[in-house]
Each structure stands twice: as C-alpha cells, then as structure tokens.
Amino acid sequence: MIGIDPGLATTGYALLDQRSGESSAALITSGIIRTNPKWTKSARLGVIFRELVDLIKRYKPDELAVETQFIAKNVKAAMSVSEVRAAALIAASNNEIPVWEITPREVKEAITGWGNAPKEQVQLMLTAQINSGEIPSSLDASDAVAIGLTAYTLRRYETIFNQETNR
Amino acid sequence: MIGIDPGLATTGYALLDQRSGESSAALITSGIIRTNPKWTKSARLGVIFRELVDLIKRYKPDELAVETQFIAKNVKAAMSVSEVRAAALIAASNNEIPVWEITPREVKEAITGWGNAPKEQVQLMLTAQINSGEIPSSLDASDAVAIGLTAYTLRRYETIFNQETNR
Numbered sequence: 418m419i420g421i422d423p424g425l426a427t428t429g430y431a432l433l434d435q436r437s438g439e440s441s442a443a444l445i446t447s448g449i450i451r452t453n454p455k456w457t458k459s460a461r462l463g464v465i466f467r468e469l470v471d472l473i474k475r476y477k478p479d480e481l482a483v484e485t486q487f488i489a490k491n492v493k494a495a496m497s498v499s500e501v502r503a504a505a506l507i508a509a510s511n512n513e514i515p516v517w518e519i520t521p522r523e524v525k526e527a528i529t530g531w532g533n534a535p536k537e538q539v540q541l542m543l544t545a546q547i548n549s550g551e552i553p554s555s556l557d558a559s560d561a562v563a564i565g566l567t568a569y570t571l572r573r574y575e576t577i578f579n580q581e582t583n584r
Numbered sequence: 585m586i587g588i589d590p591g592l593a594t595t596g597y598a599l600l601d602q603r604s605g606e607s608s609a610a611l612i613t614s615g616i617i618r619t620n621p622k623w624t625k626s627a628r629l630g631v632i633f634r635e636l637v638d639l640i641k642r643y644k645p646d647e648l649a650v651e652t653q654f655i656a657k658n659v660k661a662a663m664s665v666s667e668v669r670a671a672a673l674i675a676a677s678n679n680e681i682p683v684w685e686i687t688p689r690e691v692k693e694a695i696t697g698w699g700n701a702p703k704e705q706v707q708l709m710l711t712a713q714i715n716s717g718e719i720p721s722s723l724d725a726s727d728a729v730a731i732g733l734t735a736y737t738l739r740r741y742e743t744i745f746n747q748e749t750n751r
Contacts, residue, residue, distance in 0.1 A: 458685075462670055463677025489663070492656050499663040503629055503670035510630025518625075 418442075419478040420565025421469070422557050423501035425458070427451055428465050429557030432476045433565040442569060444550030445476065447558040458500070466504040473512045481509040482568035484560070485518040517568035524560075527567040539563055585609070586645040587732025588636070589724050590668035592625070594618055595632050596724030599643045600732040609736060611717030612643065614725040625667070633671040640679045648676040649735035651727070652685040684735035691727075694734035706730055 422429035428450040435442035450468045452461035473481075483505040489495030509516045525534045529542050540559055543552050546566050553559050589596035595617045602609035617635045619628035640648075650672040656662030676683045692701045696709050707726055710719050713733050720726050 457683065459673040459677045459683040462673045466674045466677070486663075487660065489659050492659055492662060493654065495659060496653075496656070496662055496666040499666035500670035500673065503667035504674060506626040506629045506667065507633045507671060507674065510626045510633070516624065516626040 418480050418482060418565045418568055419469075419472060419476065420561040420563070420568065421481065421483040421505045422560040422564055423465075423483060423498055423505060424557065425452060425461055425465075425497050425501055426454065427557045428469075428501060429555065429559070429561035430469070430472060431553075431558060431561040431565050432472070432478060433562070433569070435569045439548075440573070441546050441548040442566060444547050444552070444562060446550075447553045447562055449555055449557050462500055462504050465501055466508055469505055469508040470511065473508055473514065478514060480515050480517065480568065480572075481505060482517040482519050482564050484524070484564050485520060487520065517571060519564050519567050519571070523571065524563050524567045527570040528563050585647050585649060585732045585735055586636075586639060586643065587728040587730070587735065588648065588650040588672045589727040589731055590632075590650060590665050590672060591724065592619060592628055592632075592664050592668055593621065594724045595636075595668060596722065596726070596728035597636070597639060598720075598725060598728040598732050599639070599645060600729070600736070602736045606715075607740070608713050608715040609733060611714050611719070611729060613717075614720045614729055616722055616724050629667055629671050632668055633675055636672055636675040637678065640675055640681065645681060647682050647684065647735065647739075648672060649684040649686050649731050651691070651731050652687060654687065684738065686731050686734050686738070690738065691730050691734045694737040695730050 418433045420431040431447035432445040433442045434445055450465050452464050483502055506516060522532045525539060526532045528539045543559060543562055585600045587598040598614035599612040600609045601612055617632050619631050650669055653662060673683060689699045692706060693699045695706045710726060710729055
C-alpha cells in the first residue's frame with residue numbers, strides 16, 4: 418500500500434505492508450516530495466507525478482490510498498489539492514493499481530475511533546498500528562502513513578461485510 | 585498549440601498552428617476524449633492523460649493551453665475539472681512544453697472582445713480567426729479551439745508589450 422497526502426508544496430507518502438489477518442502493518446519507508454513555489458504549476462505537478470511513478474515502480478505497492486475532500490471552505494486550496502490528487506490517480510492508473518480515496522474523517526475514525534479527533538491524537542495513535550519502522554516526524558509523511566493504514570482498515574471491514582453478506 | 589477544454593466525461597482538444605505575424609490560425613485537427621462514468625475516476629483520468637500524451641507525441645505542439653477557473657460556485661465540479669486539468673498540466677510537463685492557463689473570461693474577451701459574451705457569440709466569431717480547417721460542431725471541441733486561439737492572442741499582446749517596454 419502506498420499512502421499519499423497530496424499538496425502542491427509538500428506531498429507526503431508512505432509505503433506500508435500488512436500481512437493478511439494482521440491488524441497492524443510494517444512501515445517500509447515514508448517521506449515527502451517538495452516542490453519549489455518558483456517553478457510553474459505544470460513543472461511542480463510533473464515532479465510530483467514522476468516521483469510517485471518512481472516510488473510505485475520501486476516498491477510495487479498493490480494499492481494506492483490518497484486523501485480526498487468532498488467539501489471545501491477554501492475553493493482555491495481545494496482545486497490545488499485536487500490537481501495533486503490527480504497526479505496520484507494517474508500514476509495509479511498508469512501502473513494498474515486500485516485506488517482508495519479516503520476522507521479526513523475516515524482517517525480520524527479508523528485511527529482513533531472518533532471522526533472529530535484532533536490531528537495530534539491521530540499522530541499519537543499511529544504507533545499502535547505500526548509493527549515495524551518508525552513513524553516519521555514530518556506531519557505530511559505521518560499523515561500519509563495514517564491514510565495508508567485507513568485504507569487497510571476499510572479493506573478489512575469490506576472483507577468482513579462481504580463474508581457476512583455471502584453467507 | 586494544443587487547446588484543451590477539460591472535463592471528466594468529455595475533454596475537448598484542438599491542434600492549431602499560427603504562423604508568426606498572422607492573427608488567424610490553421611485548425612489541424614480537433615476532437616473529444618470521452619470516458620465512461622462506470623469506470624473508476626483513476627481509470628478515467630488515466631485515459632484522458634494517455635490520450636493527451638499521444639496527441640502531443642503525434643502533433644508535437646510547442647505550447648499547451650488549458651482552461652482554468654479561479655473561482656467556482658460548484659466546489660465539487662471545480663474539483664473534478666481541476667483533476668482533469670492536472671492531467672493536461674502533467675502531460676505538458678512530461679513533454680517539456682510551456683502551458684497557458686486561460687480563464688473563461690479571457691476566452692470571451694479574446695474571441696469576441698467582450699468578457700461577458702454568451703457562448704453562442706464565441707462560437708460564431710471563431711470562424712473569423714481560423715484560416716483553414718473546419719470548426720467542430722461539438723461544443724467541447726470548439727471550446728478547445730477557442731482556448732487555443734486565446735493563448736495565441738495573449739502571446740501576441742505579450743510580445744507587443746515586451747517590445748514596447750524594451751524600447
């Protein structure tokens with residue numbers, strides 16, 4: 418699983434691996450992609466796209482999870498994040514890996530059990546769900562860890578739900 | 585010049601060629617990229633991206649013009665268009681061609697001389713600025729023609745302005 422926290426200036430990413438049946442995951446690597454505000458937007462999106470493609474080719478994640486907001490107070494910021502999210506979605510499509518679009522609320526619920534939990538709470542509770550690797554100190558990268566873990570949680574619920582309905 | 589009118593269901597494109605010193609342009613080809621609403625968003629964006637990359641590789645435009653809105657009444661629609669616009673911006677970056685981001689108002693002003701002109705007026709006045717090739721009947725494709733022509737107009741003004749300020 419590659420988790421992605423999209424942002425034009427800083428995009429966080431985290432590569433995770435969860436064995437089936439386990440509820441915690443190994444954090445293989447995480448980091449951030451930074452772009453220079455002096456570059457054109459096209460150049461900045463291009464850099465993010467190519468870095469994500471490189472990560473996918475290198476670590477071969479089987480799924481991609483990216484944060485999505487469906488409502489926005491700041492339209493301009495929402496449009497900018499949407500452009501970066503598209504870089505992740507296109508990278509996934511080019512490499513034929515399925516995508517989870519995860520809302521901030523789903524992250525909070527999956528990690529802390531409470532949809533209105535403060536960011537710090539999410540940070541604190543990440544450690545319990547990682548069985549190897551170190552939570553990054555950068556907020557953008559640790560958000561990417563949380564997004565990836567949330568996709569695993571949603572997948573687990575989906576599996577349970579499908580088993581129950583298939584009985 | 586490749587002009588692009590971004591949309592998740594239908595993206596219009598137009599390949600234009602304007603000789604230096606001329607104010608009208610040849611319309612080499614135009615068309616639309618359609619995606620199926622049943623596909624995942626990632627798949628739809630991937631198709632649009634790869635089709636645009638194919639067009640760029642085939643026609644080798646030296647510049648790309650894409651419509652951009654900086655304000656939006658419908659946030660959800662604006663976010664969706666932003667994702668498609670990103671596909672165009674990344675395709676341009678991967679092929680190292682410069683980008684014009686053009687607002688709907690700039691299109692109206694450049695084509696009709698009036699920023700609040702109705703869409704039909706823009707359509708009607710396109711013909712005068714094309715010296716070969718036929719204006720497509722599809723609105724999405726003819727919008728792409730208008731977007732490309734507007735970039736040429738802005739480039740011409742910019743050249744005049746630079747010449748004047750360099751005196």
